[in-house]
Amino acid sequence: MKKNRLFFLLPYSLWILLFVIAPMILIAFDAFTGSHGEFTWSNFVQFFSDTTFLRMTLNSFWYAFLITVITLLISYPMAYILSHMKNQQFWLLLIILPTWINLLLKAYAFIGIFARDGLVNHFLSFFGIGPANILFTDFAFIFVATYIEIPFMILPIYNAICDIDPALINAARDLGASKWQVLGKIIWPLSRSGVESGIQAVFIPSLSLFMLTRLIGGNRVITLGTAIEEYFLTTMNWHMGSTIGVVLIVLMLIVMLTTNRKRHHQEVR
């Protein structure tokens, strides 16, 4: 029996070893070596002493934060309404549908919508507001990023809200709680786990967005992802690229740990 279990475990452990652990070791190895293969801290020293890198890190954090907050503001009410709708499966399908389309195709579609000769500007000039510069602005970048991330925020929140026992809500109402009190004291705390995994699912990928920064942001938005792309593809300086990668991985781990700890805390209480 034991042998059997090991046998079934093999493909998964091989998968994790080859595609999760081995790449991480390779990245760490590259980050701690110089151009001649010698061990060095200098890549990290360079990263943390260079204002460009620090500014880039702050930029990445700031944009990821904005994207997450806006996505959450839109998604939470939407998930709540969704959980009270009639044809829930159908509406869910509509929300999931855009994720079936490739990210690049969606970005190109938005170029068409936001361009000077695009749909939005046609609409605006119809009201006489003239063609505005929409593409290559912070607004356009955050809008498109939010649009792309919304399904990943709605789904976990929706699941968490659906899991709430309706008896709890009824009990609260019977005891005289107002609608807002029910929302604040019952639904919000009980759907926290969904919100937390939604934040993780949106914030972490947003930290390293890079194609959108060029296609929609016109390189006005520079994030760590842009820098990694440049170091690996343009200058082929894999050591510095890996260093940025390690910093990003550490940042992501910190985000995951902080969002997870809160939930743990609550369960204890």
Place this chain on the structure above:
Amino acid sequence: MKKILWSAFTILLICFGLNLTAKKLDGNVSANSKRTLIIYNWGDYIKPSLLTKFEKQTGYHVIYETFDSNEAMYTKIQQGGTNYDLAVPSDYMISKLRKAHLLDRLDRRRLKNFKNIDPIFLHQSFDPKNNYSVPYFWGTLGIIYNDKFVKASEIQHWNDLWSPKFRHNILLVDSARDIMGLSLVSLGDSMNTTNSLDLKLAKTKLDELGPNIKAIVSDELKMYMIQNDAAIGVSWSGEAREMLDSNSHLHYVVPKEGSNLWFDNFVIPKTARHKKAAYAFLDFMLEPKNAAENAAYIGYATPNRAAKKLLPASLRNDRQFYPNQSAMKHLQVYRDLGPSKVQEYNDLFLEFKMYAH
């Protein structure tokens, strides 16, 4: 359970069938056969009918694969998964490949049409004796402007880009060497400078260009210029050719004070297996008639003197794409400056992208 197994089995069977059909459609010639030639080139960078003509003439089967950046090509040749017989890197990448001993020395006696190449395009710094490369196309870096928004007289020099008239109206190509290079030229420096102070000054000057810049993009630049989205774009002549063909309001200028001269050249990688076919193809492409046909289709400038004579006068005498002798003198070919200098160019450019706008 049985149902699941059956449906899984059916799906597998269908996939297998589809795979077989796809293979059939591809033709049965494998890469290992002796009569093949594997070419590694940029996308849409050869007239397709020339490949069929070559196949008919010589009986070789051509496998044509494409890449979208010199760096991607370098990595693939270095790793040697496919044994390409011919590749088309740009100038600086040729010196890099050469230094990494990835190129095969050319036997020029086997290329009887090599004499058609204009000598001014030979013996460039990236391959001083042309032992490794055969020029395929060449071009420049320049300014594309839209005559709906800009008068020709307003934009003749690099310094004109800094004019306050073009606020938020310039698209730049996302390439460190080129954008740093134009700033260097506007300051009277060489595009190959290794002097850190000159580079810093060039970057400071670029920062002042910030308010004029609409965006820094790559391939999409073509589309935006064609759609009249911006008044001015900075890009390469090859890209400009395509834009001009699609929008008659666009024009291309190479500033007189100097610019970049770039080359795409054929090389034979060390790993090539079908050298005989490679030489046959090189000689075929060097034939004036074929080179002219190709140049007319692609629209880039051909280094083949005999082929240029065969081109229609409208193309041949187009000063935008075939600058005259005096203008040619001011063009500079990028030298491979070594990893640390290239890094410096790119770091300054990244800094410019971050702070300038």
